[in-house]
Amino acid sequence: EDQVTQSPEALRLQEGESSSLNCSYTVSGLRGLFWYRQDPGKGPEFLFTLYSAGEEKEKERLKATLTKKESFLHITAPKPEDSATYLCAVRASNTGKLIFGQGTTLQVKP
Amino acid sequence: GAVVSQHPSRVICKSGTSVKIECRSLDFQATTMFWYRQFPKQSLMLMATSNEGSKATYEQGVEKDKFLINHASLTLSTLTVTSAHPEDSSFYICSPGDPYEQYFGPGTRLTVT
Numbered sequence: 001e002d003q004v005t006q007s008p009e010a011l012r013l014q015e016g017e018s019s020s021l022n023c024s025y026t027v028s029g030l031r032g033l034f035w036y037r038q039d040p041g042k043g044p045e046f047l048f049t050l051y052s053a054g055e056e057k058e059k060e061r062l063k064a065t066l067t068k069k070e071s072f073l074h075i076t077a078p079k080p081e082d083s084a085t086y087l088c089a090v091r092a093s094n095t096g097k098l099i100f101g102q103g104t105t106l107q108v109k110p
Numbered sequence: 111g112a113v114v115s116q117h118p119s120r121v122i123c124k125s126g127t128s129v130k131i132e133c134r135s136l137d138f139q140a141t142t143m144f145w146y147r148q149f150p151k152q153s154l155m156l157m158a159t160s161n162e163g164s165k166a167t168y169e170q171g172v173e174k175d176k177f178l179i180n181h182a183s184l185t186l187s188t189l190t191v192t193s194a195h196p197e198d199s200s201f202y203i204c205s206p207g208d209p210y211e212q213y214f215g216p217g218t219r220l221t222v223t
Contacts, residue, residue, distance in 0.1 A: 034212060043114075043203050043214040044154070087153065091212075098144070098205075098212060100153045 002027045002092045006101035013078055013108050021073040021086055021104045029093030033071050035064050036087040038103070044087055047073075078108045112138040112206055114215040122221045123194055131189045131218045133204030139184035142207030145177075147200045148217075154203065160187060194222045 005024045013019055025033065032051055036044035048057045050066040057064050061082065063074040073086055085105045089098040113136040123129050133143065141162050146154040158174075160166035160181035168174045176198075178190040191198055203217045 032210070036214075041201075041217070041219070043116075043217040046211055046213050049211055089154075096207075097156055097159065098154075100155075102153045 002090065002095075002099050004088055004090055004099050004101035006086075006088050006104050008104060009102065010105045011107070013075075013106065015079055015108055015110050016077045018074070018076045018078070020075070021088075021106070023071040023073070023088030023101055024069060025071070025088075025090045025101075026069075027090045027092045027099070031091040031093045031096070033066055034089045034091070034098065035062075035071070035073055036089070038085045038087055047086075075106070078106070080108045080110050082106065083108045112136075112140075112208060112211075112213040114138075114204065114206060114213055116202075116204060116215040116218050118218060119216065120219045120221075122223060125195055125222055126193055128190055128192045129194055129220060131191075131202055131204075131220075133187045133189070133206075133215050135185050135206040138206055138208065138213075140187070140206030140208075141184060143179075143181050143187040144205040144207060144212075145179060145187075145189050146203045146205065146214075148203060149200050159207075191220065194220070196222045198222050 007022045035047040038044045048064040053068045085103045087103045089100045115134045117132045145157045158166045158168045160179045166179040181187040204215045
């Protein structure tokens with residue numbers, strides 16, 4: 001069964017304190033691992049898509065990496081405006097559907 | 111990236127009435143549209159997948175007669191919640207299918223009283 005597990009469920013950081021969010025997955029034929037940011041009351045905002053182990057992508061203070069079993073979202077020197085829920089999803093090759101993890105809610109305090 | 115709009119952004123309706131939610135793909139021709147539901151403090155759950163001009167495919171546990179999906183054009187899909195009940199109160203989000211980057215609409219908050 002295709003499954004996505006994110007950890008931790010919640011993370012509190014001080015401004016400038018770097019950390020990583022984890023996304024572990026099992027899927028029959030990966031057709032992309034997606035990271036999204038979601039603010040309260042809004043739809044998910046696309047961040048990255050990763051396709052193969054070893055791939056990395058960066059955007060401002062965020063860097064996403066991928067292995068055969070998990071992905072990490074590294075946040076370098078976070079700012080309060082990075083506070084949000086970060087969602088990870090995988091697309092299975094046999095269905096084409098996105099399967100989401102439960103998300104990590106990040107709070108960055110000034 | 112794809113620009114997606116939803117209307118309305120918020121709706122309150124009485125139990126037993128029907129509500130229609132519109133999803134427009136403004137700069138992308140979506141042959142496939144995904145509809146998701148999100149309950150408070152939970153992640154997104156796929157409800158159904160629709161292809162332009164054909165019937166939607168519903169996920170297990172989603173009542174197709176209750177959640178009517180129409181995908182009549184490449185830029186417009188609608189979700190109608192029929193005979194709404196309080197347990198249907200949720201955040202509904204559409205997403206046009208894209209093979210590489212999948213974008214989401216801003217969501218519609220439905221409250222059934």
